[in-house]
Amino acid sequence: MIAKFEKVSLAYDAGRDILSALDFNLEEGEFVFLTGPSGAGKTSLLKLLYLALRPTSGRVMLFGEDVTAAPRRALPNLRRRIGVVFQEFRLLDHLTAFENVALPMKVAGVNQGQYREDVRELLNWVGLADRVDARPPTLSGGEKQRIALARALVAKPDLILADEPTGNVDPAMGEKIMKLFIELNKLGAAVVVATHDISLIEALGKPMLRLEGGRLSDASRPAVRKGRRS
Amino acid sequence: MKTAVIAKRFSADEETKAGRATLRRQSLLGRFRAEPLLPEAGAGGAPLTAAIGVMSFLAAIALAGLLLILAASQEWTSELERGVTIQIKGADAAEIAAGAAAAMKVVQSTEGVVEARLLTREETERLLEPWLGKGNVGEYLNVPALIEAQLSDELRENLGPLEAQLKAAAAGAVLDDHKRWRDRVFAAARSGQALAAAVFALIMVAAGAIAAFAARAGLAANSEVVSILHLVGATDDFIANEVQRRFLVLAVRGSLAGLLLAALVAGLVVFGFRAAGGAGYFLPEIRMGPGAFAILLIVPVALCLVTAVTARLTVLKALSREM
Known part of the structure; x- marks a missing residue:
């Protein structure tokens, strides 16, 4: 099992619940779309999944470990198994495109010789082979998004989380990215894509989790809401 | 390259999964060779270098003073110790x-x-x-x-x-074994040494406080960078190493500059003292040999240690409060 949410609620600064009593499982090799209106809690749910937040109540299991109260020292190893494409990219402006993509490998202590080719390959694949030394402030939104995608994939994650990954790229690149996610999913990675793009969800025909008012209100896999896989 | 090929290359195979079981550590040398992950502006930069330079200058002057007092008092008292004076009025x-x-x-x-x-x-x-x-x-x-x-x-x-x-x-003969004089010199020398040591210690405390303040400010200024580093799997140690390395580089620059200036000033004082004929019957000669200058290297070493260790501990403490 990749992730298991048990009655998970989340509130910021003791305010109202952003997420309320969520129950769902994410199995290995699963591909799920996460959708819902703005402010429904999609990004918050992703933050719980990529360990940027801990739930206010309930229990979150990731890769078989209870991360609700896990010590800080246990988190880096879990985070290295997750690749995240942030909606706002979150690149480091003072590093080059190459260095940004290589970041997960560098923090894991891998020698550059072991990942140099991988990084170049990914940058080539996302069409930025000629921008390896460019820094994010000089890049367009679409280029930044592609660098963020390459960074998310470079460490070969078991779980890929993407927040509106096609929002800033042209349709052709968007289709290419989704195809890559599907291929990676076929090879075993679990994928969660948060998006407003209903046409994308319909085109791919993958299961969908719908968040509304912090609750899983509707889904194309009803059993998921009850904590079982459909 | 086709999507399927790149997907195969970047899928988590068994080897990748096995490799993740243990946290890898980069060698110390490797860390120093690598490009810094924290932006230049965030870690104090020039102001911190200047502050450490001033600290180094003051600490070196204090230490040089301590060494000069020690050498002079020893020379003075050893001369006096050997003999007695008989005065006949x-x-x-x-x-x-x-x-x-x-x-x-x-x-x-x-x-x-x-x-x-x-x-x-x-x-x-x-x-x-x-x-x-x-x-x-x-x-x-x-x-x-x-x-x-x-x-x-x-x-x-x-x-x-x-x-x-x-x-x-x-x-009219009076025998003087110089004991009273010698004891006074010893007491004065001890006071001077204690003062110089206290000044040196205070400067180290001040350097530690400045480093802690700069590390906290740097961490706050780079909170987004730190957050991203954490999210891609960086440990607190990794981030603390980055900050420590940055502070160490700044401390080496600042403390060596301060030491050089202090050595120059000390050299000029000694030269000036000699040129003015300060040494003589009453005062012993002031000497600052290569050995004393070598001892002054304690200043940059101590400052670098204090700065780097304080920065590291400050960062680790601050990060421990995060999720």
Whole structure:
């Protein structure tokens, strides 16, 4: 099992619940779309999944470990198994495109010789082979998004989380990215894509989790809401 | 490259999964070779280098002062320790000369006196020059005669009989073993050393406080960078290493610059002291040999250690409060 949410609620600064009593499982090799209106809690749910937040109540299991109260020292190893494409990219402006993509490998202590080719390959694949030394402030939104995608994939994650990954790229690149996610999913990675793009969800025909008012209100896999896989 | 091919390349195979089981650590050398992950502006930069430079200058001056006091007091007291001075006063030059001759006879016949010498009037007058000026000691002044004597340790331990014999031979003879003077010099030197050591310690505390403040400010300024590093799997140690490395580089730059300036100033002071003829009968010579300069290297080493370790501990403490 990749992730298991048990009655998970989340509130910021003791305010109202952003997420309320969520129950769902994410199995290995699963591909799920996460959708819902703005402010429904999609990004918050992703933050719980990529360990940027801990739930206010309930229990979150990731890769078989209870991360609700896990010590800080246990988190880096879990985070290295997750690749995240942030909606706002979150690149480091003072590093080059190459260095940004290589970041997960560098923090894991891998020698550059072991990942140099991988990084170049990914940058080539996302069409930025000629921008390896460019820094994010000089890049367009679409280029930044592609660098963020390459960074998310470079460490070969078991779980890929993407927040509106096609929002800033042209349709052709968007289709290419989704195809890559599907291929990676076929090879075993679990994928969660948060998006407003209903046409994308319909085109791919993958299961969908719908968040509304912090609750899983509707889904194309009803059993998921009850904590079982459909 | 086709999507399927790139997907295969970047899917988590068994080898990748097995490799994740243990946290890998980069070698220390590797870390220093690598490009910094924290932006230049965030870690204090030039202001921190300048502050450490000033700290280094002050600490080096304090340490140099301590070394000079130590060397001077040792030289002074070792000179005084070896001998005694016998002063023979009298109503006139004839009485002084007679007393000096009698005292000299006593001294030379005493067992344990290694060497004894009656200072000439010229030598005695020269001793008074710092107070009276050159050529101002006229014939009318009854300058006491002085005998310098080197004694064996046994005799130094028991000066009573010699003193009594001298009094008997010459009523105006006074034996001075310099003990009171030596004790005063020691006390003054100890106070000077304690003051210099306290200043040195305070400077280290101040350097630590500045490093802690700069590390916290740097962390706050780079909170987004730190957050991203965490999200891609960085440990607190990794981030602390980055900050520590940055602070170490700044501390090395600043402390060496401060030390060089302090060495220059100390060299000028010593040179100036000598050129002005400061050393003489009253003050010992001030010396700053290569050994003393080598000891001053303690300053950059201590400052770098204090700065880097404080920055590291500050960062680790701050990060421990995060999720």
